Amino acid sequence: MESLNVNLGDRSYPIIIDRDILKLPKTFEQFVAQKSKILIVSNETISPLYVDRVKNALKPSNIPIDTFVLPDGERYKNLNYFGKLISFLLENHYGRDSILIALGGGVIGDLVGFVASCYMRGIDFIQVPTSLLAQVDSSVGGKTAVNHPLGKNMIGAFYQPKAVIIDTEVLRSLDNRHFYAGLAEIIKYGIIHQNDFFEWLEANINRILAYDASALQTAIQISCQIKSDIVREDEKEQSIRAYLNLGHTFGHAIEAELGYGNILHGEAVAIGILIACRISVNKNLLSENQYLQILNLIKKCNLPHLTPKQMKSASLFWKHMVLDKKVLNNKIRFIIPVKIGSVEIQNNINEEDIQIAIDYIISS
Structure with a gap:
């Protein structure tokens, strides 16, 4: 696997880039080790394509895995769905030792990153971008946000992921x-x-x-x-x-x-x-x-x-x-x-x- 590093001191993290790596347990193992729960957040378009692939790669960790699936679209990157995701975490007893996986394009990555920055004042998350735009831009750098009717990305935080995992093969499913x-x-x-x-x-x-x-x-x-x-x-x-x-x-x-x-x-x-x-x-x-x-x-x-x-x-x-x-x-x-x-x-x-x-x- 090719790997770059975002050098930010104790908040540094790798960007891993290769083909067909979502199905490999070694892709995720170091980032989910010692976690109590994993939540994969995706949307209705991406979930049927890749959630099972990621789940299978995570199985050797023996960590409980849930999924949360949103509708697909920029209009859903808002405070309403931010609240829905926070409620899911609370209702299912996710703690600070949990980790979120943002599996989708920029909407999913931005929303999940913002939730991770706020929930219990910050829990870990991994970016798994499935669109080309998210792979080269929104998944890297720690900008997380939701939209407001008066402006795009006006509510958010700088919050870095634990890793960015880029599988170039998933781009073939893009229109x-x-x-x-x-x-x-x-x-x-x-x-x-x-x-x-x-x-x-x-x-x-x-x-x-x-x-x-x-x-x-x-x-x-x-x-x-x-x-x-x-x-x-x-x-x-x-x-x-x-x-x-x-x-x-x-x-x-x-x-x-x-x-x-x-x-x-x-x-x-x-x-x-x-x-x-x-x-x-x-x-x-x-x-x-x-x-x-x-x-x-x-x-x-x-x-x-x-x-x-x-x-x-x-x-x-x-x-x-x-x-x-x-x-x-x-x-x-x-x-x-x-x-x-x-x-x-x-x-x-x-x-x-x-x-x-x-x-x-x-x-x-």
């Missing part, structure tokens, strides 16, 4: 749309951190789209390594971790305005990346040629590249962005690419800048 959505986050890493990674993506995107195992594993490993390095340096998002929000300030506004689940997170992020890039071009920072490189890669990944017709006005973005977690001293912080492989934080972007970018994207 194309969800697979493409995960590619938006991978493209983001190429833009914010490594020009050579972006170039590698351009050269290998057809292999990735064809589910080539080697190319997929490389893309996931590099993405996780970049995020791990950033989290190690800035766990609580006081400085460079904000770079990971490229496209997200705009993307979260799209999700909130359209309604959670009506557009996938990765799809909204792809549009958000292009808005941020276009603003940068208009400010004579990012070159037109590099903007087109980014646009072409997003198009190759079958991701949306036009602003939703319901959001032609910058004011619709602005009303959501002023509630964003990244507002500091009453100023919205935007992540703006200055070239492929480098971004900067700016707080001087106004509604007019956004409107000009939107107008260009709609007309292009």
